Amino acid sequence: MVKAWHRLRRSGLGGLCALLLCPLALAEPARPLVMLVETSALMPQARIDGDRVVEGLHLDLGQALARRLGRELVARPVPRKRLAEALQRGEGDLLCDYQSDWLPGAFAWSRPFIPDQALLVSAASGPAPSGLTALAGQPVGTVRGYVYPEMADALRSGFLRDDAPDAVANLQKLELGRIRHALTGRRVLEYQQRIGRFHLPLHPPLVVSEVLAQCALSPSSPVGLAALNAAIQGLVSEGELNRLLAKYR
DSSP states (O other): HHHHHHEEEEEHHHHHHHHHHHHHOOOOOOEEEEEEEEEOOOOTTOOOOOOOOOOOHHHHHHHHHHHHHTTOEEEEOOGGGGGHHHHHHHTTTTEEEEOOOGGGSSEOOOOOOEEEEEEEETTSSSOSSSGGGGGSSSEEEEETOOOHHHHHHHHHGGGGEEESSHHHHHHHHTTTSSSSEEEHHHHHHHHHTTSSSOOOOOOEEEEEEEEEEEEOOOOOOSOOOOHHHHHHHHHTTTHHHHHHTTOOO
8 A cells, every 4th residue: 555655656646636635624614704793782782892892692692693604703893883884895794683774785684583672661750651642742762863763653743852872871861860751672671670770660661663683694795695594593493592682681
């Protein structure tokens, strides 16, 4: 056998075999999956320290999807105003916990799968609203830059916004008595209550809308939409998504 190998080397066939085998032995791993995360995101969505996403649902979700796609994850914070441009330019592969009408651009959208509810919460110190229309002319805590189509449709000119920079600041205004009603996501509300940052007694919240958010996929991403949806299906069917969400309730 050794003599035969030496004969192959002398004939040049050994070098050819080596060249054929090298790509198999030295194949590079798939490049990381880059998830964009809004820099203004707060827990439980994300906690950002400088240019790093340190913890939160977005990081957990990205790591779970990357693992199922056979890739490492890189989570990259990007300002909200640059998200669509960054995704379009290929600075990231995907952006999750969004819906197609929230983000203009030529993106492929995953199946809807991330649940949340938009809630109207009211301080228990005052009367409980009978419905959305009962709030006409009353200030309602909102987040600057966000749209609330259900409220606008129900109240029209009677929808009086009282903007805050983010959802947590909105709840703080409610707790300080500066407003009596606020719009928030159930995920944010339950997390703030669980960590002891929000103690105000509330009336049972009114559900303004049910949300099933998606992931937007960059047109230049090497990850195909079918592969992304298959990874999402595994997260959902195997109960991993529910376990991730339960961490922040």
